[in-house]
Amino acid sequence: MNHHVDHKIEAFVKKTKRPQLNVAIWDDGTQSHASYGFNQNINVDVFEIGSVGKTFTATLLAILARNGVVDIDDRVGKYCPNLPIVKDITLKQLVTHTSGLPSDPIKEINLSYSKFMSSVLSFNKSQIDDFLNAIKKPLKTGKFKYSNLGMALLGNILAECQGTTYEETVKKHLLDPLGMADTHVSGKAYNAQRLAKGHSASGKELPDFKWDGMEPAGVWRSTTNDMLQFLKAHLGCFGNDWKALLQETTSPVFNEAKMESIGFAWALGESQELGEIAWHNGGTFGQHSIVVCCRDKNMAIVILTNKVPKLWHSFFSGYSLESLSTGILKLLVTNKESIE
Numbered sequence: 001m002n003h004h005v006d007h008k009i010e011a012f013v014k015k016t017k018r019p020q021l022n023v024a025i026w027d028d029g030t031q032s033h034a035s036y037g038f039n040q041n042i043n044v045d046v047f048e049i050g051s052v053g054k055t056f057t058a059t060l061l062a063i064l065a066r067n068g069v070v071d072i073d074d075r076v077g078k079y080c081p082n083l084p085i086v087k088d089i090t091l092k093q094l095v096t097h098t099s100g101l102p103s104d105p106i107k108e109i110n111l112s113y114s115k116f117m118s119s120v121l122s123f124n125k126s127q128i129d130d131f132l133n134a135i136k137k138p139l140k141t142g143k144f145k146y147s148n149l150g151m152a153l154l155g156n157i158l159a160e161c162q163g164t165t166y167e168e169t170v171k172k173h174l175l176d177p178l179g180m181a182d183t184h185v186s187g188k189a190y191n192a193q194r195l196a197k198g199h200s201a202s203g204k205e206l207p208d209f210k211w212d213g214m215e216p217a218g219v220w221r222s223t224t225n226d227m228l229q230f231l232k233a234h235l236g237c238f239g240n241d242w243k244a245l246l247q248e249t250t251s252p253v254f255n256e257a258k259m260e261s262i263g264f265a266w267a268l269g270e271s272q273e274l275g276e277i278a279w280h281n282g283g284t285f286g287q288h289s290i291v292v293c294c295r296d297k298n299m300a301i302v303i304l305t306n307k308v309p310k311l312w313h314s315f316f317s318g319y320s321l322e323s324l325s326t327g328i329l330k331l332l333v334t335n336k337e338s339i340e
Contacts, residue, residue: 027298056174076090285308
């Protein structure tokens with residue numbers, strides 16, 4: 001790892017007291033991996049990636065649409081006639097968080113964090129239909145409103161189209177072709193010694209994450225190596241078919257200016273140093289992740305860590321994972337330009 005990058009990450013880890021933080025970078029043909037942290041264990045390489053897994057669901061939609069299995073403008077009613085409240089929502093609205101669905105299928109909005117955690121860990125798939133059928137007000141579609149529920153509904157529909165489980169269909173169409181053999185939903189798929197243990201912002205160890213039925217919204221586990229494979233596919237390392245498909249998922253879906261930062265699940269942005277970027281972050285009870293892809297510079301970064309920040313939604317603050325990831329990429333670009 002570049003020593004300027006090392007210094008930047010070590011300062012971040014010291015400031016945020018992350019037990020372990022694993023990083024993988026693709027820099028225009030050069031790949032590097034490193035592990036940091038005050039409690040790091042090089043045998044630990046599997047982290048909960050949280051909502052970064054939404055990009056798998058989004059990619060699956062693009063693949064099945066390309067294969068003619070579904071159309072992104074299909075309405076949910078075609079697949080779920082038992083759910084009248086969502087019958088006119090489209091798959092496109094689900095993948096772009098514009099369906100108007102609430103964030104989570106949990107009725108009590110003002111739950112304490114510990115009660116919310118308990119509700120998630122004891123959740124089962126049948127509660128999704130129960131929750132949806134209990135909604136009385138019409139949904140207001142067309143505006144961005146981040147929804148774990150919407151993404152779960154989408155992934156479960158796509159799995160049912162294939163007559164298999166969500167995990168199996170993602171593995172068949174995405175993970176296996178890209179050689180991502182270390183990416184699974186359940187921690188039981190791994191040797192237990194490899195699993196990172198999550199920690200709260202105050203450093204308390206937290207239970208392993210599960211959310212039965214909500215897997216398409218972000219219940220995957222992975223490694224920095226596997227996730228870098230996924231990002232490299234976006235940059236053309238697995239051929240033009242993958243590159244073209246993934247360019248579709250990381251481009252604006254809507255023609256409206258206020259929606260130009262929304263791809264298929266991906267958040268889209270631009271910076272002077274990096275050009276256009278696609279990114280997604282993720283958080284479970286005790287783990288935190290981010291992936292960033294820069295097509296213009298042929299660069300990508302994955303950061304997986306096992307402690308959540310104090311302010312989960314303080315994106316791009318000075319000491320956020322989001323700011324760290326883009327800061328590293330900008331540093332590499334600047335160093336390259338100064339050498340040239």
